[in-house]
Each structure stands twice: as C-alpha cells, then as structure tokens.
Amino acid sequence: KAGVTQTxxxxxKTRGQQxxxxxxxxxxxxxxxxxxxxxxxxxxxxxxYFSETQRNKGNFPGRFSGRQFSNSRSEMNVSTLELxxxxxxxxxxxxxxxxxxxxxxxxxxxxxxx
Amino acid sequence: xxxxxxxxGPVTLxxxxxxxxxxxxxxxxxxxxxxxxxxxxxxxxxxxxxTKADDKGSxxxxxxxxxxxxxxxxxxxxxxQVSDSAVYFCAHLIKAAGNKLTFGGGTRVLVKP
Numbered sequence: 001k002a003g004v005t006q007t008x009x010x011x012x013k014t015r016g017q018q019x020x021x022x023x024x025x026x027x028x029x030x031x032x033x034x035x036x037x038x039x040x041x042x043x044x045x046x047x048x049y050f051s052e053t054q055r056n057k058g059n060f061p062g063r064f065s066g067r068q069f070s071n072s073r074s075e076m077n078v079s080t081l082e083l084x085x086x087x088x089x090x091x092x093x094x095x096x097x098x099x100x101x102x103x104x105x106x107x108x109x110x111x112x113x114x
Numbered sequence: 115x116x117x118x119x120x121x122x123g124p125v126t127l128x129x130x131x132x133x134x135x136x137x138x139x140x141x142x143x144x145x146x147x148x149x150x151x152x153x154x155x156x157x158x159x160x161x162x163x164x165t166k167a168d169d170k171g172s173x174x175x176x177x178x179x180x181x182x183x184x185x186x187x188x189x190x191x192x193x194x195q196v197s198d199s200a201v202y203f204c205a206h207l208i209k210a211a212g213n214k215l216t217f218g219g220g221t222r223v224l225v226k227p
Contacts, residue, residue, distance in 0.1 A: 056212035097213035
C-alpha cells in the first residue's frame with residue numbers, strides 16, 4: 001500500500017506571496033492532519049480534516065487554511081507569506097482519526113520564504 | 115496544559131551502547147503514547163506505540179513501557195547501531211483533544227562507530 005505523499009517536496013517563495021501544498025493520504029484513510037516543524041517551535045499541529053470537514057484546529061493565524069476533497073486528498077494554503085512561515089510542513093493520515101490510531105506521516109514539503 | 119517533555123540532546127553514543135531517552139507527559143485524560151523517528155531530510159516514521167497503562171511497545175529492538183503512575187514513556191534500546199542516528203520524538207494523543215498529536219521537542223541521537 002502506498003504511503004502518504006506530499007507535493008511539492010520543496011518550495012521557495014517570497015514574502016507576501018501565497019502557497020498551496022498538497023497531501024494524498026494512504027488509501028482508505030479518511031483523516032488528514034497537518035503539522036508545521038521549525039527549529040524554534042518544534043512540531044505544531046495546524047489542523048485536521050475528516051470527511052471534508054475541519055474537525056480540529058491548532059493555534060495558527062487565519063492565513064493558514066486547508067480543505068479536504070471527497071477522495072480524502074487535502075490541501076493547505078498559506079496566504080501573505082512571512083519569513084517565519086519557513087518550515088517543513090508535514091501531513092499525516094489515519095483511518096478515522098480516533099485517538100488510539102496511528103498517524104502515518106508523509107515526507108513533508110520544505111517551504112523557504114525569502 | 116497537555117504537554118510532552120523529553121530529554122534534550124544531542125545524545126552521542128558508541129556503537130553497541132545502551133540508549134535511553136526519557137519522556138514524561140501531562141494530560142487531562144488518558145492518552146495514547148507514541149515514539150516517532152525522523153531521519154535526515156525525511157518525515158516522521160512511527161517507531162512504536164502504547165495505548166494503555168503497562169503496555170509495552172516494541173519495534174526494531176526499541177522498547178517503551180506506558181507508566182501511568184510516573185506519567186512516563188521512556189525509550190530504550192540495548193545495543194545501538196550507526197543507522198539509529200536520528201531525531202526521536204515522543205508524542206501523545208488525548209481523546210478529548212481530538213486527533214491532535216502533541217510532541218516533545220525531539221532528541222537527536224548520534225551513534226559513532
């Protein structure tokens with residue numbers, strides 16, 4: 001079974017631009033979560049989508065948004081990029097998003113904002 | 115609040131040495147506990163997990179036991195290899211918090227031949 005895939009793997013943007021990242025979960029998984037990883041703040045939860053609905057949200061500004069499609073694929077968008085948005089963005093999927101389930105991570109998208 | 119604390123690295127070891135990485139947590143509720151590993155340039159891979167008190171997770175020679183009384187989930191391996199060099203993350207999931215993993219700060223482990 002194919003793992004979680006994320007595209008693109010690397011991105012370079014400039015301040016003020018917007019960016020869209022894509023995540024394809026493991027086949028059959030309906031929950032997709034997004035995390036931001038930075039050297040200073042570590043791994044932080046952005047949001048979770050299940051059945052095309054945002055079910056949980058972390059403490060990030062409204063510039064960070066996401067959506068999920070009927071095939072469970074998910075995208076996240078960051079508008080008006082800031083230098084501090086440079087990070088590794090990780091997507092994770094699980095079957096139903098229940099608390100004992102394992103979340104499987106993709107390789108991440110590394111975003112550099114100049 | 116809910117949090118995970120793990121020992122800071124880097125931890126530098128010689129091959130075949132014993133590895134312990136301490137992890138403690140606070141949680142309003144009864145969490146599931148996880149150890150993930152991240153190799154350079156990659157995402158996170160699940161190493162092991164435990165979902166109830168006294169459960170022992172194990173994989174690839176690594177072990178961790180869910181200790182409710184000490185709110186701990188320490189990772190151990192009896193004989194490390196150079197290929198175990200990576201960053202290790204302890205994390206928990208709390209039912210009341212939804213499907214949100216809370217991670218420790220990560221511990222970098224470097225194994226020298």
